[in-house]
Amino acid sequence: MSNPTNKSIVARALNNPRVQGFLMLLVLVLVAVLSVAQQFPWGVTPTNASPDIFSAERAMTHLPAIASEPHPAGSKAQEKVRDYLVTQLSALGLEVETQPFASGENVVARLRGGDSTGAIVILAHYDSTPVGSGAADNGAGAAALLEVLRALAAGPLPRNDVIVL
Numbered sequence: 181m182s183n184p185t186n187k188s189i190v191a192r193a194l195n196n197p198r199v200q201g202f203l204m205l206l207v208l209v210l211v212a213v214l215s216v217a218q219q220f221p222w223g224v225t226p227t228n229a230s231p232d233i234f235s236a237e238r239a240m241t242h243l244p245a246i247a248s249e250p251h252p253a254g255s256k257a258q259e260k261v262r263d264y265l266v267t268q269l270s271a272l273g274l275e276v277e278t279q280p281f282a283s284g285e286n287v288v289a290r291l292r293g294g295d296s297t298g299a300i301v302i303l304a305h306y307d308s309t310p311v312g313s314g315a316a317d318n319g320a321g322a323a324a325l326l327e328v329l330r331a332l333a334a335g336p337l338p339r340n341d342v343i344v345l
Contacts (some may be wrong), residue, residue, distance in 0.1 A: 242327070247314050
């Protein structure tokens with residue numbers, strides 16, 4: 181009896197329906213992983229990046245002020261967050277106002293465009309639940325909004341106005 185060669189072992193394995201199914205599944209999983217991986221950033225732009233570029237690290241510097249404690253609508257803690265947002269947006273040279281409503285205040289700011297034919301609105305809410313600090317809902321969104329406006333104000337003016345709500 182002779183020993184089968186490596187080629188014949190591989191050939192028999194590749195003709196096995198179970199092996200073929202496993203290889204097909206492996207290829208599908210690899211394609212899925214590579215497709216999904218493209219949707220996620222590999223790194224975060226650091227704080228020392230050019231001022232006209234969005235930096236997630238710079239955005240995150242706002243989160244301790246926005247989400248240090250629960251700040252539900254109408255609370256004193258929410259007023260502190262509102263004041264922080266107004267101060268940050270004003271420091272960027274934006275036109276800032278607050279608009280009262282039933283249980284709190286909207287903060288509205290405008291970055292004037294260079295040759296405006298209209299405006300876009302970007303928004304995030306800055307209240308939290310009574311028991312959570314709101315870091316994920318929606319403190320991170322408010323922090324990102326501040327960084328977007330900072331980067332826009334640092335670069336060439338956009339054509340149209342940008343309104344922050």
